[in-house]
Amino acid sequence: xxxxxxxxxxxxxxxxxxxxxxxxxxxxxxxxxxxxxxxxxxxxxxxxxxxxxxxxxxxxxxxxxxxxxxxxxxxxxxxxxxxxxxxxxxxxxxxxxxxxxxxxxxxxxxxxxxxxxxxxxxxxxxxxxxxxxxxxxxxxxxxxxxxxxxxxxxxxxxxxxxxxxxxxxxxxxxxxxxxxxxxxxxxxxxxxxxxxxxxxxxxxxxxxxxxxxxxxxxxxxxxxxxxxxxxxxxxxxxxxxxxxxxxxxxxxxxxxxxxxxxxxxxxxxxxxxxxxxxxxxxxxxxxxxxxxxxxxxxxxxxxxxxxxxxxxxxxxxxxxxxxxxxxxxxxxxxxxxxxxxxxxxxxxxxxxxxxxxxxxxxxxxxxxxxxxxxxxxxxxxxxxxxxxxxxxxxxxxxxxxxxxxxxxxxxxxxxxxxxxxxxxxxxxxxxxxxxxxxxxxxxxxxxxxxxxxxxxxxxxxxxxxxxxxxxxxxxxxxxxxxxxxxxxxxxxxxxxxxxxxxxxxxxxxxxxxxxxxxxxxxxxxxxxxxxxxxxxxxxxxxxxxxxxxxxxxxxxxxxxxxxxxxxxxxxxxxxxxxxxxxxxxxxxxxxxxxxxxxxxxxxxxxxxxxxxxxxxxxxxxxxxxxxxxxxxxxxxxxxxxxxxxxxxxxxxxxxxxxxxxxxxxxxxxxxxxxxxxxxxxxxxxxxxxxxxxxxxxxxxxxxxxxxxxxxxxxxxxxxxxxxxxxxxxxxxxxxxxxxxxxxxxxxxxxxxxxxxxxxxxxxxxxxxxxxxxxxxxxxxxxxxxxxxxxxxxxxxxxxxxxx
Numbered sequence: 001x002x003x004x005x006x007x008x009x010x011x012x013x014x015x016x017x018x019x020x021x022x023x024x025x026x027x028x029x030x031x032x033x034x035x036x037x038x039x040x041x042x043x044x045x046x047x048x049x050x051x052x053x054x055x056x057x058x059x060x061x062x063x064x065x066x067x068x069x070x071x072x073x074x075x076x077x078x079x080x081x082x083x084x085x086x087x088x089x090x091x092x093x094x095x096x097x098x099x100x101x102x103x104x105x106x107x108x109x110x111x112x113x114x115x116x117x118x119x120x121x122x123x124x125x126x127x128x129x130x131x132x133x134x135x136x137x138x139x140x141x142x143x144x145x146x147x148x149x150x151x152x153x154x155x156x157x158x159x160x161x162x163x164x165x166x167x168x169x170x171x172x173x174x175x176x177x178x179x180x181x182x183x184x185x186x187x188x189x190x191x192x193x194x195x196x197x198x199x200x201x202x203x204x205x206x207x208x209x210x211x212x213x214x215x216x217x218x219x220x221x222x223x224x225x226x227x228x229x230x231x232x233x234x235x236x237x238x239x240x241x242x243x244x245x246x247x248x249x250x251x252x253x254x255x256x257x258x259x260x261x262x263x264x265x266x267x268x269x270x271x272x273x274x275x276x277x278x279x280x281x282x283x284x285x286x287x288x289x290x291x292x293x294x295x296x297x298x299x300x301x302x303x304x305x306x307x308x309x310x311x312x313x314x315x316x317x318x319x320x321x322x323x324x325x326x327x328x329x330x331x332x333x334x335x336x337x338x339x340x341x342x343x344x345x346x347x348x349x350x351x352x353x354x355x356x357x358x359x360x361x362x363x364x365x366x367x368x369x370x371x372x373x374x375x376x377x378x379x380x381x382x383x384x385x386x387x388x389x390x391x392x393x394x395x396x397x398x399x400x401x402x403x404x405x406x407x408x409x410x411x412x413x414x415x416x417x418x419x420x421x422x423x424x425x426x427x428x429x430x431x432x433x434x435x436x437x438x439x440x441x442x443x444x445x446x447x448x449x450x451x452x453x454x455x456x457x458x459x460x461x462x463x464x465x466x467x468x469x470x471x472x473x474x475x476x477x478x479x480x481x482x483x484x485x486x487x488x489x490x491x492x493x494x495x496x497x498x499x500x501x502x503x504x505x506x507x508x509x510x511x512x513x514x515x516x517x518x519x520x521x522x523x524x525x526x527x528x529x530x531x532x533x534x535x536x537x538x539x540x541x542x543x544x545x546x547x548x549x550x551x552x553x554x555x556x557x558x559x560x561x562x563x564x565x566x567x568x569x570x571x572x573x574x575x576x577x578x579x580x581x582x583x584x585x586x587x588x589x590x591x592x593x594x595x596x597x598x599x600x601x602x603x604x605x606x607x608x609x610x611x612x613x614x615x616x617x618x619x620x621x622x623x624x625x626x627x628x629x630x631x632x633x634x635x636x637x638x639x640x641x642x643x644x645x646x647x648x649x650x651x652x653x654x655x656x657x658x659x660x661x662x663x664x665x666x667x668x669x670x671x672x673x674x675x676x677x678x679x680x681x682x683x684x685x686x687x688x689x690x691x692x693x694x695x696x697x698x699x700x701x702x703x704x705x706x707x708x709x710x711x712x713x714x715x716x717x718x719x720x721x722x723x724x725x726x727x728x729x730x731x732x733x734x735x736x737x738x739x740x741x742x743x744x745x746x747x748x749x750x751x752x753x754x755x756x757x758x759x760x761x762x763x764x765x766x767x768x769x770x771x772x773x774x775x776x777x778x779x780x781x782x783x784x785x786x787x788x789x790x791x792x793x794x795x796x797x798x799x800x801x802x803x
Contacts, residue, residue, distance in 0.1 A: 011723050012726050013488065013730075014491040014492075017484070021460075025479045026470060026477040026483065030467070031468040031471055032461060036502065038067075038502065041446045045446045047444060055387075055442075057418060058418070059370070059421045060422045061447050066504065076365045076420065080319045083320030083363075083364065084319075086362055087105045087363070088108060088313050089105055090104045090106065091308075092307075093305045094350075099409060100408075101309075103413050104263055105260070105262070108314040108316045109315055111310045114263070115307075115310045118306060122306045125245070129242060129278060130281070133282055149227070153223055156222050160219045168208060246271060250267055273305070274306075307351050311335070311354065323365070325357040325366065328379050350410065355394075358392050359413060362415040364417065365419075366417050368421055370423025392413045393410075394413075451500060453500075454496075466511055469511050476518050476524060476525060476526050482531050495692075496724055498724065513538060514526050515530075545576070549576075550703050550707055560587075562586075563711060563713070565672060568662055570756065573587070573655070573677050574587050575693035575696050575697060584699060589644070589659055591659070593663060593666045594638050594639075596637070596786075597636055597638065599622050600618055603640055605618065614653060616653060617655070618659065621660045621663065625637065629779065629783050634787050634790070636783065639663050641659055641663065654679050654697075661749075665756075668782060675705075675711060675714040675715070677717070679718055687747065690719045695725070695728055697716070698718070699729055710740040711740075712739060715741055716742075716743055717746055720746055754775075762777050
């Protein structure tokens with residue numbers, strides 16, 4: 001094997017010296033009090049949180065595990081502490097229209113005081129009004145009105161009696177009251193005697209009775225007028241009693257809330273309603289009664305209309321509110337109107353109005369998960385409407401479907417809230433493209449990075465982060481050697497030698513697991529071996545599918561040659577993603593070439609098992625071959641290319657180097673060393689381009705070789721540009737150091753071919769020919785032969801056509 005392409009051991013994994021960290025263990029370090037990296041996101045958040053203009057809400061974008069939520073909560077909480085507390089909000093009865101409750105605003109902390117003051121007012125009225133109607137002064141005044149009325153009634157009756165006597169009539173009792181009776185010499189005239197009277201006298205008597213009937217009707221009108229007047233005077237007396245009692249209480253409230261016009265208006269409505277319906281208060285309250293009191297007519301005395309429904313309350317010194325709604329349904333976001341049931345009847349009123357997260361966060365900050373929000377019906381549209389109108393209109397969601405109506409239309413509540421959406425980057429771009437209002441209402445994007453450049457300062461920050469986590473969660477502290485292993489793992493997560501991952505949730509879990517295994521071993525400090533154990537144990541818990549595949553390779557069920565030489569066969573490498581775990585595996589890639597003009601036939605694509613990127617890679621291979629070998633004769637080639645024993649879609653172009661090598665091996669009839677696997681993509685110029693998952697691919701092939709037995713001739717060819725991504729497991733590095741496994745880095749396809757076949761690729765001479773003993777020379781010779789055969793076929797077909 002050519003040693004000039006071998007990568008030194010120092011390039012296979014990040015090199016971090018524990019002594020360079022400057023501490024013996026993390027207990028000696030100050031706890032981290034700043035954010036690691038994310039300067040761009042911090043700047044955007046600082047701007048968005050302080051920007052008060054309309055529409056400058058924030059979308060926090062970034063992958064899972066970068067600490068978006070934690071950082072947002074910390075920044076918002078710190079900023080909110082110094083912010084002004086927003087007002088309290090209450091819903092009260094609308095005495096003009098009970099179906100449209102009114103909202104009242106109070107300075108922070110005063111909403112509950114108003115609620116309690118109104119409740120105390122109603123309690124005192126229920127206690128004091130009955131007693132005031134039982135005082136001797138009131139009873140005497142009422143009796144005087146009744147006495148005066150009765151006297152006037154007697155006077156009217158006396159006048160009517162005298163008038164009747166003057167006209168020869170008197171009164172006698174009847175079932176319906178009294179009736180007129182003719183008199184003669186002071187005694188009633190019987191009916192038979194009246195019938196014997198002369199006709200003229202009877203006619204005179206009838207006329208007189210008619211006149212008296214009119215006077216009687218007028219008498220009744222006057223009686224009723226006296227009754228009405230008495231009732232009016234008693235009502236005025238009652239109202240005056242209640243008003244005198246009520247005025248002192250109301251005046252106290254008026255003075256307390258003199259700067260709140262809406263509250264004063266509501267107090268006036270309470271006053272008028274109490275004066276109008278004071279009879280509801282005149283029944284004595286029966287304590288410990290499980291049912292509502294009944295008035296004289298058997299009706300319930302319901303004082304709910306005077307209650308104050310406090311829906312939002314804040315402490316005066318509590319700062320601006322910070323609300324994180326984890327389940328942003330329509331009701332949880334906007335609010336709801338609940339229902340009550342009594343004797344099988346469902347009803348509601350303004351006291352059942354409940355505030356949602358938007359109202360609770362008004363004057364402060366609302367944090368939402370974008371995906372959770374978009375999964376809930378009506379929530380996104382409602383959030384947009386609230387942001388644009390700056391008011392919350394509480395409605396029952398069932399009314400949107402016409403299923404049920406509450407009959408209540410609460411007055412909208414004005415809001416001023418800074419909304420912070422946290423979500424993945426792809427969702428941000430989708431909303432920008434398909435939601436026309438999104439860029440108008442979310443004008444600030446805070447983009448979280450996934451890694452950060454490595455330097456000594458960042459190493460110190462990571463170590464202090466570990467110290468803080470150990471202190472907060474009572475974990476054993478880490479030795480400097482253990483921190484060095486953590487940092488190497490952080491670089492592996494970032495897939496760069498010069499960068500550290502900012503996926504702090506994964507990093508934190510590793511710290512916790514290492515602390516667990518240290519305690520299991522009885523270690524006072526977490527050691528490097530404890531961290532390695534945590535890494536290996538986590539891998540072991542997740543790598544069962546990998547073991548199944550490796551066992552099938554070892555048994556020969558999945559056919560992969562790891563020794564010997566075979567023409568047209570190359571070991572490619574692929575990566576399997578299994579949620580939070582990924583692993584590599586070798587795949588046999590085979591090619592067959594034959595005479596024809598069909599070019600490179602991708603069997604995967606023909607079987608519809610090829611992704612677009614893989615198909616592009618195969619086309620690039622065809623372009624490279626045509627450009628490399630097309631000369632004095634036409635390019636005549638038919639080749640089939642496939643991944644053996646794969647039954648799912650193949651995607652990506654990282655196997656294009658292996659595919660090209662397989663085609664050239666078949667074309668040149670030159671065997672390929674099966675102890676080598678190759679990964680990398682190639683362009684039409686023959687340059688090898690970097691690929692992803694390089695660590696997993698190398699480790700997957702190493703695992704297959706280890707299970708079969710390392711021979712010292714095995715290894716992996718990778719793009720040289722991928723060396724900065726290497727962070728291999730310790731066992732792989734140790735095998736390379738021992739000389740039983742080798743990693744090669746190449747920049748061009750010619751270098752990879754030389755390693756795979758043992759032959760030089762070859763360069764064109766001045767006449768454009770490749771050396772006969774080179775790989776390209778053999779391939780060119782075979783292509784020339786194919787071209788002649790194809791030309792002879794063409795001549796034969798033309799001859800047949802002429803005949």
